[in-house]
Amino acid sequence: MTAIPTQGARxxxxxxxxxxxxxxxxxxxxxxxxxxxxxxxxEVICALRERMERTTPARQSHSSCQRTAEQAFP
Structure with missing residues (x-):
């Protein structure tokens, strides 16, 4: 497992x-x-995050996927 810096130094x-x-x-x-x-x-991460958000209503959107699912997979 590797720690990766993201936007905002998270x-x-x-x-x-x-x-x-x-x-x-x-x-x-x-x-x-x-x-x-x-x-x-x-693309794979974006698709999986979109699926996670659809199946877990309380889940917050994650900043690593900037576009909506409709934009990624029309």
Whole structure:
């Protein structure tokens, strides 16, 4: 686990996770990353955070995902 500085000098813990994706999902994430000028990693994080927010109503929005889900995945 690695501590990563974020905006406002906050720190959060990062863990690496290797996953296998179906080719169509990987292609979709690559296209979205290219369209949004972001990395594959940030697209996956944004999608997962959006899912967390939809399934946990009391959860606050996280600043690492600047755009809304509609912008990331129209």
């Amino acid at each position: 720190m959060y813990q990062v863990q690496q996770l290797k996953i296998r994706l179906p080719a169509d999902i990987k292609t979709f994430i690559e296209l979205q990353a290219d369209k949004n000028g972001s990395s594959l990693n940030s």
